[in-house]
Amino acid sequence: AQTVTQSQPEMSVQEAETVTLSCTYDTSESNYYLFWYKQPPSRQMILVIRQEAYKQQNATENRFSVNFQKAAKSFSLKISDSQLGDTAMYFCAFMKGGSQGNLIFGKGTKLSVKP
C-alpha cells in the first residue's frame, strides 16, 4: 500500500519570502505521479503542480517548484515570492499510474503567509 507523509502540520512565511513544504511517500510502484494540491478556505481543491515519476527534471509552475528525489521518495514544494493568496492547506498526493489510479493524500500542511 502507498502512503504519503507530510510532517509539517503548520508553517508560516513572510510575504515575498520563500517557503518549502515537505512530503515523503512510500510505494513499490515504478509508474506513478505526484501532486501538490492547494485548498484555500473556499475548500476548492486546486492543482498546484504535478510530477511524473519517470521524469528526472523537477516540475515548475511560475513561483512553484518541486524537489523530486526519487530514490529518497521525497517530493517537496517550494513557493517563491510568497503572496497572501498562497495562504491555504497544501496536500501532497500520490497516484499510481494507469487509468484507474486514485489519489492518496497526505495529512496536509497549513500555510499562513503573513504581511
Next chain:
Amino acid sequence: GAVVSQHPSRVICKSGTSVKIECRSLDFQATTMFWYRQFPKQSLMLMATSNEGSKATYEQGVEKDKFLINHASLTLSTLTVTSAHPEDSSFYICSAREVAGGMTGELFFGEGSRLTVL
C-alpha cells in the same frame, strides 16, 4: 482546465432522512469519478471509486448500503447518504477523470458539499 460541478454546496437535513449529492463533469466525459470525505482540519479520505455503468468500489470501512453511489452516465455520478445521522456530517468532495486522460493522471475536483445532519 476541465470543470466539475457539485450540487448542492450545502445541505442541512434531519436525522433519518436521505440526501443526494450530484457530481457533474461539465465539459468532458468521465469514466471514473471518486468520492472523498473530509473532516474538519483533516485530509481527504477516499470513500469509493465510481465507474460508469458498473458498481462502485468502496474503500474498506465505508458502508456501501449507507453511501449509495450511482454513475449512470459519463457526466454524472451521485452519492446518496441514506438514513443520515449526525456523525455523517462532513464535507464531501468528488473528482473526475477525463476519458481521454489515460496516463496523464490528472483529476478534476468539484467544489465540495457540506452536509449537516441535525
